[in-house]
Amino acid sequence: MSRRHIIALVLSGLLLVAAYLPFSDLYELPAYTYIPIPAREGWFAIQREGRPHFERTDMRFQEGDDARWSRPDWDDSGWRLIAPFDVPSRAGVFWLRWRVRPAESGATLPPGINVTTVAAYEIFWDGELLGRNGMPGDSAARETPGRIDQIFPLTLAQAGPGEHVIAMRVSTHRCGFSNPRSGVLVHLESAVELYRYRAGNAVIPTLAAGAMFVLALICGLLWLFGPRRGELAWAMVLCAAASVMQALPVIRWLQNYPSDLYHWVIKGGAALHAIMAVSLIAVIARHLAVPRLRWLLAGSTVAMALIAAVTPPVRNTEGAYMMLAACAVVMAIGAWAARPGRRGPWFVVVGALITGLWIAVEPRGYTWTGFLPRFLPMLAGATIMLAATARREFEESERTRQMAARLELELLKKNLQPHFLLNTLTALTELVEQRPADAVGLIEDLAAEFRLIASMATERTVPLAQELTLCRTHLRVLGVRTGREYRLETQGIDDDARVPPAVFLTLIENAFSHQHAAASPAVFRLTGETDASGAMRYRFLSPGEISPLKAKTGGGTGLRYVRARLEECFPQKWSLLDGATTEGWQTCITIPRMEASP
Amino acid sequence: MRVLIVEDEPLVAQRLERFCREILGSRLEGLHTAPTFDAAEARLAEYAADLVLLDLNLEGRDGMELLQASVARSFHTIIVSANTEHALRAFEFGVLDFVPKPFSRDRLARALERAAQPAPTTAGVARHLAIKKHGRVETIAVEAIAYVRGAGNYSEIVLRDGHRELHDKSLERLQDILPGDFTRIHKSYLVRLADIVALHAHEGSRYDAELRGGTFLPIGRTRYRELRARFA
Numbered sequence: 001m002s003r004r005h006i007i008a009l010v011l012s013g014l015l016l017v018a019a020y021l022p023f024s025d026l027y028e029l030p031a032y033t034y035i036p037i038p039a040r041e042g043w044f045a046i047q048r049e050g051r052p053h054f055e056r057t058d059m060r061f062q063e064g065d066d067a068r069w070s071r072p073d074w075d076d077s078g079w080r081l082i083a084p085f086d087v088p089s090r091a092g093v094f095w096l097r098w099r100v101r102p103a104e105s106g107a108t109l110p111p112g113i114n115v116t117t118v119a120a121y122e123i124f125w126d127g128e129l130l131g132r133n134g135m136p137g138d139s140a141a142r143e144t145p146g147r148i149d150q151i152f153p154l155t156l157a158q159a160g161p162g163e164h165v166i167a168m169r170v171s172t173h174r175c176g177f178s179n180p181r182s183g184v185l186v187h188l189e190s191a192v193e194l195y196r197y198r199a200g201n202a203v204i205p206t207l208a209a210g211a212m213f214v215l216a217l218i219c220g221l222l223w224l225f226g227p228r229r230g231e232l233a234w235a236m237v238l239c240a241a242a243s244v245m246q247a248l249p250v251i252r253w254l255q256n257y258p259s260d261l262y263h264w265v266i267k268g269g270a271a272l273h274a275i276m277a278v279s280l281i282a283v284i285a286r287h288l289a290v291p292r293l294r295w296l297l298a299g300s301t302v303a304m305a306l307i308a309a310v311t312p313p314v315r316n317t318e319g320a321y322m323m324l325a326a327c328a329v330v331m332a333i334g335a336w337a338a339r340p341g342r343r344g345p346w347f348v349v350v351g352a353l354i355t356g357l358w359i360a361v362e363p364r365g366y367t368w369t370g371f372l373p374r375f376l377p378m379l380a381g382a383t384i385m386l387a388a389t390a391r392r393e394f395e396e397s398e399r400t401r402q403m404a405a406r407l408e409l410e411l412l413k414k415n416l417q418p419h420f421l422l423n424t425l426t427a428l429t430e431l432v433e434q435r436p437a438d439a440v441g442l443i444e445d446l447a448a449e450f451r452l453i454a455s456m457a458t459e460r461t462v463p464l465a466q467e468l469t470l471c472r473t474h475l476r477v478l479g480v481r482t483g484r485e486y487r488l489e490t491q492g493i494d495d496d497a498r499v500p501p502a503v504f505l506t507l508i509e510n511a512f513s514h515q516h517a518a519a520s521p522a523v524f525r526l527t528g529e530t531d532a533s534g535a536m537r538y539r540f541l542s543p544g545e546i547s548p549l550k551a552k553t554g555g556g557t558g559l560r561y562v563r564a565r566l567e568e569c570f571p572q573k574w575s576l577l578d579g580a581t582t583e584g585w586q587t588c589i590t591i592p593r594m595e596a597s598p
Numbered sequence: 599m600r601v602l603i604v605e606d607e608p609l610v611a612q613r614l615e616r617f618c619r620e621i622l623g624s625r626l627e628g629l630h631t632a633p634t635f636d637a638a639e640a641r642l643a644e645y646a647a648d649l650v651l652l653d654l655n656l657e658g659r660d661g662m663e664l665l666q667a668s669v670a671r672s673f674h675t676i677i678v679s680a681n682t683e684h685a686l687r688a689f690e691f692g693v694l695d696f697v698p699k700p701f702s703r704d705r706l707a708r709a710l711e712r713a714a715q716p717a718p719t720t721a722g723v724a725r726h727l728a729i730k731k732h733g734r735v736e737t738i739a740v741e742a743i744a745y746v747r748g749a750g751n752y753s754e755i756v757l758r759d760g761h762r763e764l765h766d767k768s769l770e771r772l773q774d775i776l777p778g779d780f781t782r783i784h785k786s787y788l789v790r791l792a793d794i795v796a797l798h799a800h801e802g803s804r805y806d807a808e809l810r811g812g813t814f815l816p817i818g819r820t821r822y823r824e825l826r827a828r829f830a
Binding site: 418419422423425426427428429430431433434480481482483516517 | 607610655698699701
């Protein structure tokens with residue numbers, strides 16, 4: 001995984017945090033407090049964020065079905081008191097009744113009712129049908145399922161002063177859960193507040209679903225087109241499952257699916273959490289090279305199935321417990337893998353600890369709207385661990401590459417420079433004894449060449465003009481040695497363009513090592529042009545017949561030096577193609593245009 | 599002595615030529631220069647050289663390939679090269695000397711004098727012999743040689759496994775390059791001393807050397823006394 005990949009992952013994580021913070025309280029209704037009213041038995045004062053909101057009685061329950069039970073004056077004192085989460089499942093039609101009134105005399109009630117339940121019902125306000133959600137029936141066949149969440153606005157006249165009676169005719173044949181008890185959650189609020197609550201509940205899951213989808217896509221593409229690292233594939237599975245899992249509440253709050261599908265949604269959410277938990281363990285274990293990974297994953301899968309089996313389904317907490325278990329396993333793996341000089345696993349331990357503690361404290365809030373904030377520490381820890389690993393790998397790769405370049409350079413010095421120098425000195429000894437004046441000229445050229453090489457030795461790139469001067473000086477030295485004339489002609493060359501040092505010099509050396517000399521004057525040609533992408537393309541022609549050795553090796557040490565230099569200066573952004581032509585050997589180098597010193 | 603200089607740099611070739619003339623003087627029977635190995639081959643087809651001064655770094659040619667092709671021939675080879683990393687290998691393949699560049703007159707003189715001596719002044723160190731076979735050069739390990747028999751201008755190399763190979767070099771020239779424990783027991787036989795297990799004297803002043811493996815080779819009358827002294 002390259003540094004760019006890691007940066008993309010880190011930015012995605014930061015984006016999630018940035019997206020969460022402004023909306024963190026959107027999905028919460030205001031805090032309500034229930035205070036018994038001593039003077040009125042069975043009545044409670046409801047405070048909203050510490051202020052009087054309205055007053056209500058306990059809910060009363062009656063099995064059976066009678067249209068008169070909606071009337072406000074019906075005497076329900078003989079009905080059984082019941083808690084909102086204790087209504088029966090699959091028990092025919094039953095009625096619920098309770099009373100409400102404004103907190104102060106002359107005031108009005110909040111003009112809206114929100115009902116959340118997996119049931120079909122009709123709701124009456126002071127005996128009048130306020131609305132229905134599906135159609136209750138005395139059997140599953142006769143019951144038409146409603147939607148989970150429903151808002152019933154009240155007019156000002158309906159919500160006016162005085163006591164009001166709310167009655168609900170309910171059936172729960174299609175609730176789907178095996179639990180014998182079901183629930184009916186009712187809030188009186190302004191319609192604006194209720195709609196804000198609904199939209200707020202959709203915001204975080206929408207962000208989470210989108211972010212997880214993007215992360216899954218990034219991981220999948222990195223795996224598909226990158227080095228095919230297993231943890232990337234597992235991360236893709238993890239993020240894809242999280243994305244689908246978070247899409248479920250988005251559909252609920254934006255599309256409001258039929259209530260009889262809700263138990264399937266819960267089961268689907270649990271299954272997705274099992275996938276997420278196993279994938280999370282796989283990502284970390286794979287990255288930290290845990291032995292016997294298959295056994296670990298098989299054991300994790302069994303553990304998730306057990307959690308699903310023993311957790312009461314109605315509470316909707318299987319996912320929380322699964323992620324809690326996954327965090328515990330991840331912490332154990334991270335602690336096992338951490339050692340001196342390898343700090344990355346500690347980040348994932350800390351991330352898993354925060355996520356695990358948060359889920360343990362608030363398991364019920366985790367599954368839907370609370371998933372993203374709780375999962376972020378785990379995600380951040382894993383991302384930092386990946387980044388730490390990638391940084392270490394990048395540094396090692398960089399060190400190896402630089403060492404390789406240096407080794408190539410050393411090799412070049414060993415193989416080429418001493419040989420060139422010794423042969424030149426041999427020619428020089430003859431000149432000194434026979435033609436001293438010519439010997440002085442050769443010494444001056446040789447000195448100029450070594451000065452140029454010395455000035456370039458520590459540079460990553462040099463101006464092309466300097467490189468060409470070096471090449472021409474070198475050709476003059478060789479000309480004296482071999483008794484031939486060599487020229488270097490250029491066309492379309494920008495003297496200020498920058499190239500790695502001694503690249504074209506090496507191509508000339510290669511020509512003398514691997515080609516038969518062309519007839520004097522032998523002309524080397526360098527042409528430059530800009531290609532369609534704006535990169536510089538240099539064509540270097542070395543004259544002379546190609547030796548069988550060059551045809552076999554393609555240039556050997558010298559060309560490896562050129563390639564190492566190009567990679568050092570233009571990582572992954574250069575190309576070198578070479579081959580025989582009718583005139584000699586042509587080398588085509590394409591590099592990004594660079595006119596200023598990097 | 600007939601000398602061929604194979605050198606592609608004219609200044610160096612000129613220097614070698616000048617020194618050869620100065621050092622060998624009247625002993626120099628002929629001197630030619632070739633800038634490439636192919637040109638040298640053409641020259642050798644019509645010119646029987648005794649000594650070739652060879653540069654290993656001829657344009658576009660593999661130095662070791664040149665070396666093996668050269669030492670397989672009848673003439674002696676002296677390498678004159680800046681590629682000193684090849685020196686050890688060159689000696690192992692039977693070159694007479696390796697003169698590193700840049701060279702002085704004295705250094706070249708030592709090499710030429712060695713080639714001009716009728717008998718070897720120092721032992722060779724060859725560990726392989728290159729032979730021309732079916733148009734290409736092959737090498738045989740010196741360790742595998744049982745003995746060498748002179749065959750006119752050529753030599754017949756008898757290997758321990760019984761195979762026989764012809765070498766272009768004369769027995770004298772092979773003795774120059776083979777390790778010191780190869781000794782002449784007869785004008786036509788070169789044997790490794792360690793392989794002789796017994797000396798036999800016969801009537802009529804005839805002598806044999808019994809080699810490991812049961813081969814009997816004749817011993818020259820004058821060389822018998824030297825051998826007997828060594829075995830005493």
